[in-house]
Every structure is written in structure tokens, then in C-alpha cells.
Amino acid sequence: MTPPHADPETGAAVKAADRAHVFHSWSAQAVIDPLAVAGAEGSYFWDYDGNRYLDFSSQLVNTNIGHQHPKVVAAIQEQAAKLCTIAPGFAVDIRSEAARLIAEHTPGDLNKIFFTNGGAEAVENAVRMARLHTGRHKVLSTYRSYHGATSAAINLTGDPRRWASDSGSAGVVHFWGPYLYRSAFHAETEEQERDRALAHLEQLIAFEGPQTIAAIILETVPGTAGIMIPPAGYLAGVREICDRYGIVFILDEVMAGFGRTGRWFAADHWGVTPDLMTFAKGVNSGYVPLGGVAISEEIAATFATRPYPGGLTYSGHPLACASAVATIKTMREEGIVENAAHIGEQVIGPALREIAERHPSVGEVRGLGVFWALDLVKNKETREPLVPYNAAGADNAPIAEFAAACKRGGLWPFVNMNRTHVVPPCTVTDAEAKEGLAALDEALSVADAHTV
Numbered sequence: 001m002t003p004p005h006a007d008p009e010t011g012a013a014v015k016a017a018d019r020a021h022v023f024h025s026w027s028a029q030a031v032i033d034p035l036a037v038a039g040a041e042g043s044y045f046w047d048y049d050g051n052r053y054l055d056f057s058s059q060l061v062n063t064n065i066g067h068q069h070p071k072v073v074a075a076i077q078e079q080a081a082k083l084c085t086i087a088p089g090f091a092v093d094i095r096s097e098a099a100r101l102i103a104e105h106t107p108g109d110l111n112k113i114f115f116t117n118g119g120a121e122a123v124e125n126a127v128r129m130a131r132l133h134t135g136r137h138k139v140l141s142t143y144r145s146y147h148g149a150t151s152a153a154i155n156l157t158g159d160p161r162r163w164a165s166d167s168g169s170a171g172v173v174h175f176w177g178p179y180l181y182r183s184a185f186h187a188e189t190e191e192q193e194r195d196r197a198l199a200h201l202e203q204l205i206a207f208e209g210p211q212t213i214a215a216i217i218l219e220t221v222p223g224t225a226g227i228m229i230p231p232a233g234y235l236a237g238v239r240e241i242c243d244r245y246g247i248v249f250i251l252d253e254v255m256a257g258f259g260r261t262g263r264w265f266a267a268d269h270w271g272v273t274p275d276l277m278t279f280a281k282g283v284n285s286g287y288v289p290l291g292g293v294a295i296s297e298e299i300a301a302t303f304a305t306r307p308y309p310g311g312l313t314y315s316g317h318p319l320a321c322a323s324a325v326a327t328i329k330t331m332r333e334e335g336i337v338e339n340a341a342h343i344g345e346q347v348i349g350p351a352l353r354e355i356a357e358r359h360p361s362v363g364e365v366r367g368l369g370v371f372w373a374l375d376l377v378k379n380k381e382t383r384e385p386l387v388p389y390n391a392a393g394a395d396n397a398p399i400a401e402f403a404a405a406c407k408r409g410g411l412w413p414f415v416n417m418n419r420t421h422v423v424p425p426c427t428v429t430d431a432e433a434k435e436g437l438a439a440l441d442e443a444l445s446v447a448d449a450h451t452v
Contacts, residue, residue: 011036011048025149026161040067043425043432045412053407054436056424057414061223061255061371062281065327065336066427072287075326079319088115088315098321101328102283102294105264108273110294114308115316119254119280120148122291123217125310126276127152129295130215130248132309133302138208140201140216142177144225147217147252156217159225160390175204177218179228181364181375182383194231202241210245215276220266223255224416227373229366235272242275248299249274254291258282259331259426262341262369269368275299282426284327290320331426340426343433344369348422351437361386361447372422376402378451385418386450398450405443411436413443 014036024032038048043066046052058064065072079094086092099113114129116122127139141147143158154165155172176184178197185196205213216238222228242249251274256266260282263269267277276299280291314320331337344367352372356362363377376386376399386398399415406413406420414421424436 006050007038007048011038014048042066042068043428051410053410053412054424054432054439055412056406056422056436056440057412058370058423058425059286060281061260061414061421061423062286064259064282064340064426065285065330066425069285069327069330069427071330072284072323072326075322076287076319079322083318085314085318088311088313092316092318092321094318094321094325095316098316098324098328101325102279102292105328106277106294107265107267107271109297110273110277111297112295112300114293114295115321116280116291116293116312117289117314117317117320118148118291119252119278120150120153120291121312122254122278122280122293123147123153123156123250123252124150126250126278126293127156127215127217128310129276129293129299129302129308130250133299134214134246134248136212136214137171138173138213139171140173140175140204140208140213142218142222143174144177144179144228145219145222145252146224147219148254171214173204173208175201177222177228178231178234179226180231181228181366190231194234194237197234198237198241201238205241205245205247210247213245213247215248215250216242217250217252219252219254219256221256221261221368221371223371224421226375226416226419227367227371227421229368230270232270235267235270239272239274248276250276250278252278254278254280255282256371258327259337259340260369260371260423262337262344264337282327284320284323285425287323287327288317288320289314290317290324334427336426339428340369343424343428343430344372347430347433348372348437351434352422355437355441355444359441359444359448360451361444367422370422370424370426370428373419374422376418376420376447386447387418389417391417398447402443402447405446406439409439409442411439411443413440 036048044052102113103111141156145158147153147156154162158174178193180193187193187196253265257279275296277294284290352365356365361376362374363383364375378384387396403413403415414423
């Protein structure tokens with residue numbers, strides 16, 4: 001695949017218009033320099049200077065089906081010609097079909113689908129449902145988590161993006177989830193980490209008052225916080241605790257769902273069924289904004305004769321639902337979930353473990369499917385992070401230099417704090433994955449220069 005001929009004049013105009021009028025998220029507006037993108041296809045995108053990048057970020061870990069998949073593009077075009085929009089109160093064929101297809105892949109009895117415009121709104125509504133269902137207010141979530149940037153979702157988030165908007169009045173309590181490499185419980189084995197993390201959660205519930213807690217929300221596999229794979233039995237343990245205290249168990253699959261981990265949902269790896277499950281991103285690779293909540297029969301029954309007090313103008317938008325239908329059907333037809341599993345097991349996992357042996361900056365490799373992270377360190381023995389927690393400015397220079405080296409090598413990385421994530425589309429080929437891993441291998445020499 002070759003990008004169109006370079007057109008730097010148009011690129012400069014695009015950049016100038018952006019800087020004049022677009023206000024970017026999570027950014028100091030005067031110091032950012034956004035890349036002007038000319039196009040994308042499959043696992044690649046390119047700029048107006050003729051530079052092509054292998055997308056090892058899947059943008060925001062959402063283009064699971066790759067860029068510009070022709071079947072999904074055609075479905076959006078076909079739906080636009082038929083019915084562009086209709087209010088959510090109507091029954092529409094494409095909305096019903098999207099809900100049916102999603103429910104075919106959700107675990108257990110999560111058969112009712114409430115559509116939102118994205119993941120944060122899905123979390124907002126899942127929490128609202130849990131509070132109304134239980135008549136309780138508190139919600140527990142982990143540190144090292146991200147659940148969205150709207151009001152309740154940002155309070156639930158366990159990383160520094162919460163700090164500026166943390167009202168401290170949303171009934172949110174944070175706790176430590178399992179993370180053996182940087183254990184909060186002085187654990188030495190996965191089993192110890194699991195058992196001590198569950199004991200910590202039990203103690204927290206006892207001190208907060210079980211009768212006050214509406215829900216526990218977890219990312220099945222935490223995403224931007226570091227792709228920490230839960231130890232065997234942990235999620236089942238949380239499920240048991242929730243059942244014992246009448247607490248709603250919410251799994252956030254916004255990033256981990258729809259093939260990312262090599263299964264339709266990450267929960268499938270551990271055979272756990274939550275009461276509510278949030279999704280977005282991979283449901284249609286973000287081609288049109290879409291998210292939602294998959295709801296158990298018990299919680300749905302709460303609102304059988306009692307109106308649910310929530311809704312969105314664009315809930316179940318026809319164009320978004322058409323893209324979801326096409327995405328799910330295509331993923332089935334083309335074996336895309338199976339491809340993600342294969343790439344993780346046969347290509348990415350083995351290569352990253354070999355890379356870690358040769359690079360002093362790689363402290364730990366963890367992941368599954370096309371969902372991997374390298375924990376970068378200054379020293380493998382002490383496990384000191386390559387940059388401090390929430391580093392900025394000069395403190396973040398080692399990671400910034402590493403990311404720049406990736407881009408010079410034609411690789412677009414996903415970096416967060418002291419980690420780089422390997423998260424290409426679920427459609428990535430063996431050859432593309434190996435190309436990206438070679439570029440990553442070379443760029444890590446820059447990180448190695450900062451080790452001691």
C-alpha cells in the first residue's frame with residue numbers, strides 16, 4: 001500500500017486551520033503539534049508529506065477492524081441512503097439487529113442493550129442503573145483504571161486524569177487491583193496477589209459498609225493503565241463477593257472488548273458474567289460514535305414497569321448501528337477475533353519476550369491477543385520506572401525520545417507514563433506485526449540509553 005503523492009501545501013493548510021479553531025482534548029493548546037493526516041487504510045495511516053505509519057496504537061485502541069474496511073464503509077453509505085437518523089423511541093430494523101448481534105456475543109444473560117454514543121456515557125448509565133437497582137449510592141473502582149471523562153466516569157477513573165475534576169462527592173471509593181509486577185500487597189506469586197487483592201477488597205467493603213455499595217466496576221483487563229492481566233480466579237472472586245453482598249458487578253469492556261484480547265470479550269477468558277457490561281470502541285472501530293451497556297435480565301426487570309430515567313438523542317443512531325452490524329458480521333466472516341488470538345500467541349507475545357531479554361529498559365512484558373504492554377524501567381533489578389508517575393516536561397524526556405524514534409521508523413506507538421503498548425488492529429497480518437516489532441526493537445535502544 002502506497003500513500004498518495006506528498007502534498008505539503010495542503011498539509012500546512014490543514015494544520016493551520018486546526019490550530020486556529022480546534023480545541024484538543026487532554027492538551028495544553030499552545031504547545032501541541034498535531035500531525036495532519038491525509039488518509040488511512042488497514043493497519044496504516046499517512047500524512048501529507050508522504051510519511052506512512054504502521055498504526056500500533058489502533059488510534060485510541062479502537063480501530064479493531066482496521067482503517068477504512070470496505071464492508072463497513074459500504075454499510076454506512078447504504079444506511080445513509082435509507083435512513084440517516086431517527087429518535088431512539090422508535091423501533092428500527094438496524095438498531096434491533098445491532099442489539100441482537102451484540103447480545104449473541106455477550107456472556108450469560110446480558111441480552112438487553114442500551115445504546116450510547118461512547119464508552120464514558122456507557123459507564124455513566126451502567127452506574128445509574130446499578131444505583132437505581134440497588135437503592136445504594138457508593139461505587140468501588142480501582143486505582144490504575146480509566147472509565148471515561150464525563151462526570152461519574154472521571155470520578156471512577158483511577159489515574160491522574162481524574163485529579164482536576166475529582167469532586168470527591170460522587171460516592172466513589174478506590175481500591176488496589178492485582179498487579180504482581182508492582183504489587184501493593186508484597187506478593188511474590190500470582191496466587192498470593194489474587195488472594196491478597198481479594199482480601200483487601202473484602203476489608204474495604206467491610207469498612208465502607210456493604211449496605212451502602214451499589215456496584216464494583218472493573219476494566220476486565222485494564223487498558224491505558226497498563227494492560228494488567230488479572231490472575232486466574234480474581235474476577236471469579238470479585239463475582240462471589242458481589243453476590244454475597246448484593247453488589248452489582250460491572251465489567252468495563254470498552255477497550256478490551258470485540259476481539260482485542262483474542263476473544264469477543266475479555267471476560268470470556270475467565271468464564272465470568274457480570275451484571276452489566278459496558279462497550280464501545282471495537283464494536284464498530286469508531287467509524288461512527290457508538291457505545292452501550294449490556295444488561296442482565298434481573299436488572300432489566302427493575303425497569304419493566306418503572307421508567308429508566310436516562311437517554312440520549314442519538315442512542316442507537318442508525319448510521320452507528322449499521323457500522324456495528326457490518327463490523328460484527330465481518331469479524332465473523334473473516335475470522336478477525338481468531339486472527340487477534342493467533343497474532344498474540346504466535347507473533348507478538350514471543351517477539352516481545354525475546355525483545356525484553358535483549359533490552360535493559362524492558363522490565364516486564366504482559367498481554368494477550370493484540371493487547372500488550374512493555375513496562376519500561378531504569379533498572380531491571382529495582383524496577384524503577386523509566387519516568388516518574390505522571391511525568392511531564394523534562395521528566396518525561398526518555399519516553400518522548402523513544403516515541404519520536406518509533407515515528408522516525410514509521411511506527412505510530414501508544415505510550416502512557418512509563419509504558420509502551422503494542423495494540424495494532426485485530427486485522428494486522430503476521431508480516432505487518434513483524435514489521436512493527438522490528439521498528440519497536442530498534443527504537444527501544446533510545447530507552448536503553450536512559451537505564452542505569
